Amino acid sequence: MTLLSTLLSLTAIALSFKSIRTIPMRVILALLCFFQLFLLGFYFVADHLTGSGVNESVLYHLNTDMEGAGLKEFSYLIALSTAYLLSILLMSTLLYRKSYNKNHIKPIRYSTSIAVFIAALATNPTLLDIGRAFYSNQSGTPSDYIDIKKASLPESPKNLVFIYLESLERTYFNERIFPNLLPELSALEQQAISFTDIRQAYGTGWTIAGITASQCGVPLITPANGNAMGSMDQFLPRANCLGDLLSKHNYELNYLGGAHLNFAGKGRFYKTHNFQRIEGLQELHHTLKNPLYTSSWGLFDDTLYDLAYQRFEELSTKNQPFGLFMLTLDTHHPSGLQSSTCKEVQYADGKNPMLNAVHCADRLASSFIRRLLSSKAADNTIIVVASDHLAMQNTASGLLNQSPRRNLLMMFAPNHSGDQISKPGSTLDTGPTILQLLGSPIRVLGMGRSLLDKNTPTLTEAHTSLDDTLTSYRNFFKSLWSFPQLEAGITVQPNSQKLFLGQRVLDFPALILLNADLHVREVRFPSIEDPSLSYQVSDLAPEQLFILVDHCPGKKSINPAPPLSDTLFCMSYGALGADKPFKRLALREKIHFSKYQLEEELLAYKVQGAGKLYAEQRQQLLLLDRYGTADVIDYKSSINSSFTLISSSSPSGNSRIETGTSDMELSRGLTLIGLGNDQSAVVLQHQDTCEPYRHQEPLVDSFQNIINRESFQVFAIIAHDSAWCRDKEDMRPALESTNLDAWRTLEFRTPYIAIIDKNQTQQEFLGSPNESLAIRIN
Numbered sequence: 001m002t003l004l005s006t007l008l009s010l011t012a013i014a015l016s017f018k019s020i021r022t023i024p025m026r027v028i029l030a031l032l033c034f035f036q037l038f039l040l041g042f043y044f045v046a047d048h049l050t051g052s053g054v055n056e057s058v059l060y061h062l063n064t065d066m067e068g069a070g071l072k073e074f075s076y077l078i079a080l081s082t083a084y085l086l087s088i089l090l091m092s093t094l095l096y097r098k099s100y101n102k103n104h105i106k107p108i109r110y111s112t113s114i115a116v117f118i119a120a121l122a123t124n125p126t127l128l129d130i131g132r133a134f135y136s137n138q139s140g141t142p143s144d145y146i147d148i149k150k151a152s153l154p155e156s157p158k159n160l161v162f163i164y165l166e167s168l169e170r171t172y173f174n175e176r177i178f179p180n181l182l183p184e185l186s187a188l189e190q191q192a193i194s195f196t197d198i199r200q201a202y203g204t205g206w207t208i209a210g211i212t213a214s215q216c217g218v219p220l221i222t223p224a225n226g227n228a229m230g231s232m233d234q235f236l237p238r239a240n241c242l243g244d245l246l247s248k249h250n251y252e253l254n255y256l257g258g259a260h261l262n263f264a265g266k267g268r269f270y271k272t273h274n275f276q277r278i279e280g281l282q283e284l285h286h287t288l289k290n291p292l293y294t295s296s297w298g299l300f301d302d303t304l305y306d307l308a309y310q311r312f313e314e315l316s317t318k319n320q321p322f323g324l325f326m327l328t329l330d331t332h333h334p335s336g337l338q339s340s341t342c343k344e345v346q347y348a349d350g351k352n353p354m355l356n357a358v359h360c361a362d363r364l365a366s367s368f369i370r371r372l373l374s375s376k377a378a379d380n381t382i383i384v385v386a387s388d389h390l391a392m393q394n395t396a397s398g399l400l401n402q403s404p405r406r407n408l409l410m411m412f413a414p415n416h417s418g419d420q421i422s423k424p425g426s427t428l429d430t431g432p433t434i435l436q437l438l439g440s441p442i443r444v445l446g447m448g449r450s451l452l453d454k455n456t457p458t459l460t461e462a463h464t465s466l467d468d469t470l471t472s473y474r475n476f477f478k479s480l481w482s483f484p485q486l487e488a489g490i491t492v493q494p495n496s497q498k499l500f501l502g503q504r505v506l507d508f509p510a511l512i513l514l515n516a517d518l519h520v521r522e523v524r525f526p527s528i529e530d531p532s533l534s535y536q537v538s539d540l541a542p543e544q545l546f547i548l549v550d551h552c553p554g555k556k557s558i559n560p561a562p563p564l565s566d567t568l569f570c571m572s573y574g575a576l577g578a579d580k581p582f583k584r585l586a587l588r589e590k591i592h593f594s595k596y597q598l599e600e601e602l603l604a605y606k607v608q609g610a611g612k613l614y615a616e617q618r619q620q621l622l623l624l625d626r627y628g629t630a631d632v633i634d635y636k637s638s639i640n641s642s643f644t645l646i647s648s649s650s651p652s653g654n655s656r657i658e659t660g661t662s663d664m665e666l667s668r669g670l671t672l673i674g675l676g677n678d679q680s681a682v683v684l685q686h687q688d689t690c691e692p693y694r695h696q697e698p699l700v701d702s703f704q705n706i707i708n709r710e711s712f713q714v715f716a717i718i719a720h721d722s723a724w725c726r727d728k729e730d731m732r733p734a735l736e737s738t739n740l741d742a743w744r745t746l747e748f749r750t751p752y753i754a755i756i757d758k759n760q761t762q763q764e765f766l767g768s769p770n771e772s773l774a775i776r777i778n
Contacts, residue, residue: 002040002043002125004123005036005040005120005121005123005124005125006040006120008116008117008119008120008123009033009036009037009040009117009120011116012032012033012036012113012114012116012117012120013033013091013095013113016029016033016095016099016109016110016113023660023661025110026096026099026100027096027660027661028114029095029096029099029110029113029114029117030092030093030095030096030099030661031092032114032117032118032121033088033091033092033095033117034088034089034091034092035121036117036120036121036124037088037091037092038085038088039121039124039126039127040124040125040126041081041084041085041088042126043124043125043126043129045081046126096661140476141476142447142473142476144447144459144462144469144473145218145446145447145473145476146444146445146446147240147446148240148245148442148444148445148446149240150245150248151245151435151440151442152440152441152442153249153438153439153440154438154439156321156380157249157251157321157438157439158321158380158381158382158413158414158437158438158439159315159316159321159322159323159324159377159380159381159382160246160251160321160322160323160324160381160382160384160434160438161312161323161324161325161326161372161381161382161383161384162323162324162325162326162384162386162434163326163328163365163368163369163383163384163385163386164207164210164211164325164326164327164328164386164387164388165328165331165361165365165385165386165387165388165408166207166327166328166329166330166331166332166387166388167331167332167333167387167388167389167390167391167392167394168328168331168358168361168365168387168391168408169387169389169390169391169400169405169406169407169408170196170198170387170406170407170408170409171390171391171400171403171404171405171406172358172400172408173185173186173189173408174403176403177399177400177402177403178355178399181347181355181358181359181362182358182359182362183362184362184363184366184367185362185365185366185385187366188366188369188370188410188412189410190417190418191373191412191417191418192385192410192411192412192416192417192418192419193410193411193412193413193416193419193420193421193437193452194409194410194419194420194421195409195410195411195421195423195425195433195451196406196420196421196422197406197422197423197424197425198406198407198408198409198425198426198427198429199406199407199424199425199426199460199466200389200390200405200407200426200427201213201219201426201427201428201460201466201467201470202219202466202467202470202471203218203219203220203221203470203477204219204220204389204426204427204428205389205390206264206388206389206392207264207266207327207388207389208220208264208265208266208269209389210387210388210389210427211266211269211327211388212236212239212241212269213426213427213428213430213448214386214388214427214428214430214431215241215242215243215273215430215431216236216239216240216241216242216273216431216445216446217241217428217429217431217432217444217445217446217447217448218236218239218428218446218447218477218480219428219447219470219477220236220477221474221477221478222478222481231506231507231508231510231525232268232481232506232523232525233268233484233504233505233506234268234272234481234482234504235265235268235269235271235272235273236269236272236273236480236481237272237480237481237482238479238480238481238482239273239446239480240445240446241273241431241445242273242323242431242434242435242445243270243273243274243275243323244273244274245435246274246321246323247274249321250320250321251320251321251322251323252276252277252315252318252320252321252322252323253270253274253275253276253277253322253323253325254275254276254277254278254279254311254315254322254323254324254325255270255275255277255278255279255325255326255327256279256284256304256307256308256311256324256325256326256327257279257280257281257298257304257326257327258280258281258284258297258298258299258300258301258303258304258327258328258329259280259281259297259298259299259327259329260280260281260282260298261278261279261280261281261282261283262280266280266327267280270325275323275325280298281294281298281299284299284304284307285299287307288303293340295329295330295337296337297329297332297337298329299329300329300330300337300339300340301328301329301330301339301360301361301364301365302339302340302341302342302364303339304326304328304329305364305365305367305368308324308326308368309368309371309372311324312324312372312375312377313375316375316376316377327388328361328365330357330360330361330364331354331357331358331361331391333354333391333392333393333394334354334392334393334394334395335353335354335357335394335395336353336354336356336357336358336360336394336395337357338353338356338357338360339360339364341364342356342359342360342363342364345359345360345363346359347359352395352396353395354391354394354395354396355395355396358396365385369383369385369412372412373412378414379414380414382411382412382413382434382437382438383411383412383413384409384410384411384412384430384434385408385409385410385411385412386407386408386409386410386427386430387407387408387409389407389427390405390406390407407426407427409427409430409451411433411434411437413437416437421451421452423451423458423461424458424460424461425449425451425458425460425461426458426459426460426466428446428447428448428458428459429448429449429450429451429458429460430448431445431446431448432444432445432448432449432450432453433448433450433451433452435450436450436452436453437452443456444456447459447470483520483521483522483523484501484502484504484506484520484523485501485502485519485520486501486514486518486520486595486598487502487595488501488502488503488595489501489592489593489594489595489597489598490547490592490593490598491590491591491592491593492508492549492569492571492587492590492591492592493590494568494569494587494588494589494590495590497569499549501520506523507525508549508550508569509525509526509533509548509549509550509551510523510524510525510533510548510549510550511523511524511525511533511536511537511546511547511548511550512546512547512548513540513544513545513546514544514545514546514547514602515545516543516545518545518598518599518602518603524536531625532625533548533550534548534550534621534624534625535621535622535625537572537576537621538576538617538618538621538622538625540575540576541577542575542576542577542578542607542608542609542610542611542614543575543577543607543609544575544576545573545574545575545602545605546572546573546574546575546582547571547572547573548571548572548573549569549570549571549572549587550569550570550572551568551569551570552568552569552570552584552586568587568770569586569587570584570585570586570587571584571585571587571591572584572585573601573602574602574605575605575607576613576614576617576618577607577608577609577610577611577613577614578605578606578607578608578613579605579606579607579608579613580605580613581613581617582605582617583601623774627644627646627772627774628646628648628650628653628654628771628772628774629767629771629772629773629774631774632644632774632775632776633765633773633774633775633776634775634776634778635755635763635775635776635777635778636777636778637675637714637755637757637760637777637778638713638714638757638758638759638760639675639676639677639713639714639777640677641659641675641676641677641678641679641777642660642679642776642777642778643657643658643659643660643675643679643681643716643776643777644657644658644774644775644776644777645657645716645718645753645755645774645775645777646658646718646772646773646774647718647719647720647751647752647753647767647772647773647774648720648721648751648772649719649721649722649749649750649751649767649769649770649771649772650721650749650770650772651668651721653720653721653772655718655719655720655721657673657681657716657718659679659680659681660679661679664681664683666686666718666720667686667688667720668688668690668720668721668722669686669687669688669689669690669691669719669720669721669723670686670687670689670703670717670718670719670723670731670734670735671683671685671686671717671718671720672684672685672686672703672706672707672715672716672717672734673715673716673717673718674710674712674714674715675712675713675714675715675716675777676712677713682712684706684710684715685699685700685701685703685706685734687699687733687734689723689724689730689731689734690721690722690723690724690725690730691725691730699733699734702733702734702736702737702738703717703734703735703737703738704737704738705737707738707756707758713757713758713759714755714756714757714758714777715755715756715757716753716754716755716756717735717740717752717753717754717756718752718753719746719750719751719752719753721749722748722749722750723743723746723750723752724746724748725748731743731746738754738756739762740754740762740764741764742754742764742766743764745766746766747769748769749769749770750766750767750768750769751766751767751768751771751772751773752764752765752766752767752773753765753773753775755775755777
């Protein structure tokens, strides 16, 4: 499909040349071209990282906290992606220009090019992958899912050490492809139960998903836009996982990882599922002899193994069973990270950095396992060694793809040695297999089945396509997140940006969607790749009840009570298609709504459908999302062009000029722009007037002198962030020679736009502090 979609794109571009005259039609062509090429580029980047296109791991990480991600390792990819983005912007702009035909309009060629672009989008691999990721046609609890709330164990259960080897899949053990790459682990395998056919199932192909699958027996499917990880207080609370089951038998549960706990929600997962000590880079950093000895992802493996063995010895002295779970980092894609103790270790000619890292991991992991096996607690300990997922795209991918890809899973247990199990399974089956080794009669956990149970088939064996089966159960897996409900009402704490729903705590901004009986069916949080929460509200069905806690919009948007001049956050609630406008309240201090109050307020909304009020409120929200205010002022000028001018008073806001074909972003301070009849907007002068006067770059000329000599008929002066910070005198060099006056009354972070029309009178517009101002010039 990728090749077909690319060929269709090129065909559509060729057909577009000199096919149309009108500006709107040319804009449509340029936008279709940009969108299609952007999605193709996104697919190639995603496929480069995952090796399997835009899979569920891409969607997950786009929506979660990226703190702790080793972005330095992908600097080359970021640079190439930026270059590609600029090139398709240029290509789309050229298409806009080259599609122009002044004399001979060719409607058939134009229509055909549009149709081919749509066909290219229909076959675009990004859209196809996203569609597959969100397909679900099942409701209720699937018959394959077994909820184990308690697993009986022997009176004196064995300890458990679980070692996740980052991306170190079983394929690396293939001697034909990788001769002598893992000699020490291969030798140790003779003492272990080795599972040779562990496949990667849907929703298990990245670190936190592999952890979830192996400990809970379910794939990691996130609710709605996949963004609940960022601000949800609990991680899959309705799933019963190994930690939940072991904690009921008095296990002391520990997790040690080299990366940040915040990355992908690992820390929240272990906390939710009853681990007592949960430590990542920040918690372990103080133990380092050399604080600078870290990689872009976190602790090197030699450090982690030393810390883990110290913890193992400490736990072994206690009269209590324990679980020690750990996750390595040195074999992380794209090229691995070698610990200093492996400085001289290389594989073959040493030219493949990932294979060098894997060769080093063989030495470090096997040394750690041997220490465990020779310890006094060995006879009472089960050791699990597993890859968290198959390796993503790395410098060894070409070799890995020469044979069927399989995950690593070995278990060292007393009285079990050298057993090879070829039963087909997935990482979903790891948890129940561990339970059986620990002596539990339980052979199932979630969607997992014990690989040691000869009488019970795994889902891999039972279903023709396990991935299709799991995908069809998406709705059920989303329900395992267990959204908090409103039985105890809701408390909003603006200072800490927290929502309290009974014992549950959520961060805000947040959008809560409710059923007709006020049952919370979904919670959404903002994420960088999703539309804003205001936009998402505008896209809701007319009857959908919602509660939105977010940054306040402009004063006049929906007539809030009380006024918003001195507040940052607002709480909105209602339904867009009801018989009255939804309400918006300013949040200045802690506020509580009881369940009775919520019922009284929300159930008073009577759904009318997609009528006039629905359209008006939806339009206000769309304007709010686009411009930061719903009050867009119309201004008639003497030029035959349309522009929208936006002045944002927030440092993180987006002051800009929209010309209809492109946006021009503005910098802090005052900017003088000339507006032309041909939709052109040219920056003539800029000054960061917020800098103290003595630090400002000297003006080339005053704004008025530039206006006098330029041929433009209409000029605009736009403030971004704040036009002044310490002294209003800082604005004087730019503006004093003009006939403008309102700028003298500007307050800190107040939006400001002045329009000077040589054929008309000039006009100044002031907004409210900490808000946005938008003017549409027609």
